[in-house]
Amino acid sequence: MKLRFAPSPTGYLHLGNTRTALVNWLFSRRYGGEFILRMDDTDLERSKSEYESQILEDLAWLGLNHDHFYKQSDRLGLYEKATQELKASGRLYACYETPEELDLQRKVQASSGRPPRYNRAGLNLTEEEKAKFEKEGREPHWRFLLKSEDVVWNDLVRGEVVIHAEEMSDPVLIRADGSPVYTLASCVDDLDMDVTHVLRGEDHVANTAVQIQLMEALSGKACEIQFGHTALITGAQGEGLSKRVGSLSVKELRMEGLEALAICCLLAKLGTSQSIVPHVTMQTLVDEFDINAFGRSAPKLSTDELWQLNGKILQLMTYDQIMPRLEESGVTEVSSEFWSVIRGNIEKMDEVQGWWEILYGDDTYPTEETEFIGGAEAVLPEEPWDETTCKAWVEAIKLETGRKGKELFMPLREALTGRIHGPELKDLILFMGREKVLERLRNARGESNESDAL
Ligand code: GLU
Numbered sequence: 001m002k003l004r005f006a007p008s009p010t011g012y013l014h015l016g017n018t019r020t021a022l023v024n025w026l027f028s029r030r031y032g033g034e035f036i037l038r039m040d041d042t043d044l045e046r047s048k049s050e051y052e053s054q055i056l057e058d059l060a061w062l063g064l065n066h067d068h069f070y071k072q073s074d075r076l077g078l079y080e081k082a083t084q085e086l087k088a089s090g091r092l093y094a095c096y097e098t099p100e101e102l103d104l105q106r107k108v109q110a111s112s113g114r115p116p117r118y119n120r121a122g123l124n125l126t127e128e129e130k131a132k133f134e135k136e137g138r139e140p141h142w143r144f145l146l147k148s149e150d151v152v153w154n155d156l157v158r159g160e161v162v163i164h165a166e167e168m169s170d171p172v173l174i175r176a177d178g179s180p181v182y183t184l185a186s187c188v189d190d191l192d193m194d195v196t197h198v199l200r201g202e203d204h205v206a207n208t209a210v211q212i213q214l215m216e217a218l219s220g221k222a223c224e225i226q227f228g229h230t231a232l233i234t235g236a237q238g239e240g241l242s243k244r245v246g247s248l249s250v251k252e253l254r255m256e257g258l259e260a261l262a263i264c265c266l267l268a269k270l271g272t273s274q275s276i277v278p279h280v281t282m283q284t285l286v287d288e289f290d291i292n293a294f295g296r297s298a299p300k301l302s303t304d305e306l307w308q309l310n311g312k313i314l315q316l317m318t319y320d321q322i323m324p325r326l327e328e329s330g331v332t333e334v335s336s337e338f339w340s341v342i343r344g345n346i347e348k349m350d351e352v353q354g355w356w357e358i359l360y361g362d363d364t365y366p367t368e369e370t371e372f373i374g375g376a377e378a379v380l381p382e383e384p385w386d387e388t389t390c391k392a393w394v395e396a397i398k399l400e401t402g403r404k405g406k407e408l409f410m411p412l413r414e415a416l417t418g419r420i421h422g423p424e425l426k427d428l429i430l431f432m433g434r435e436k437v438l439e440r441l442r443n444a445r446g447e448s449n450e451s452d453a454l
Helices: 015-030 049-062 076-088 099-111 127-135 182-192 202-219 241-248 250-255 260-269 282-288 303-316 319-328 336-345 351-360 370-378 389-401 405-417 425-444 447-453
Strands: 002-005 034-039 068-071 092-095 141-144 150-155 159-164 172-174 197-201 226-230
Touching: 002 015, 002 197, 015 034, 015 049, 015 197, 015 226, 015 241, 015 260, 015 282, 034 049, 049 250, 049 260, 076 092, 076 141, 076 172, 076 182, 076 202, 092 172, 141 202, 150 202, 150 226, 159 202, 172 182, 182 202, 197 202, 202 226, 250 260, 260 282, 260 303, 303 336, 319 336, 336 351, 336 425, 351 425, 370 389, 370 405, 370 425, 389 405, 389 425, 405 425
Parallel strands: 002 034, 034 068, 197 226
Antiparallel strands: 092 141, 141 172, 150 159
């Protein structure tokens, strides 16, 4: 079993094509197949090496490792050979229309209510007519002669698909500058690389019909590849994702602090009958992967959902799992206790830094509630401290100050952490210990500042 992800390095990975990469990767890993990464870079004008290296970096970061890597620009000889074969068998014919002439043709067709289909004028040109065009300086582009028959396949997502090829335009396979178009290169490669399954977005359904005919013309036998076309993801309002490439590129989401696993957990299940749940390993996603679970309606993706999942994933991580991530973000030498105290409050990795400063640092969090904090300080239990200490302290504060609930907890938290929300107070004070708690309370009242000044 061989699958491939074939991005065109003409832009960054966004969540739409990342999902295609992930689905192919999961399928290959689920069934012990091979995963090919292929750069579809025959469009020399639009392909950029900057995009290629970013795609490689993003895929590695996502954990989508490949078994083979190819670039179509290294394989031009194969496409040339295929071109000659198609010409010899009469399936590739020269056309001389300029883009403006083709445009006019489409407009005329549209105004008489006909579908925009190439009129095959090139097919009937005599040698003299061709020579005349070339004398005028026109270089031909080459079209694949489609057979006027239905192309039928059993799609892994959509079930039986029937495409009426007689309604389609013969596709251009070779540009006027002699370079091969994606369709030709992709078919040559899929055959040459023995690809067995092609999973991609449903925007490729019509391409698949053409590609099946082309692969059959090239190989001389029925196409054996199994195709699956997933419904395209839309934004929360149903708008196309690619229009928002900027805001949803993997590169940018990573820079904003999103975990790779959040992207994978969401995209592996989006648009399927399976529920979206946080996981802390890719293996779980591999084990649960089921192409039959993908439905036909367009799933909506919201970035809020992605961030919520991010928080849940971080909260599920054990100390051993989070440690490498903490080190990456510059937080080293933290104990497993630290992680268990704060993990329930983390939505984003960079928030760890803030809690690290609060719990390990010696910042001061001044309060105007000096009297109340003084009261709390006066009844702070002596050591040794344990799980019951916090409850005893809170009871004592109630008695001492007459406060309870929010009125009691908010200023206390603020004096201890500078924040009104955070980890459970009981865990927080146990982690800090009596000396630090006392120091924070004093500092909050401005006490030691005074003594510092002395
Ligand atoms: N380079 C094509 C794309 O990015 C690949 C499509 C495919 O054959 O999977 O749309």
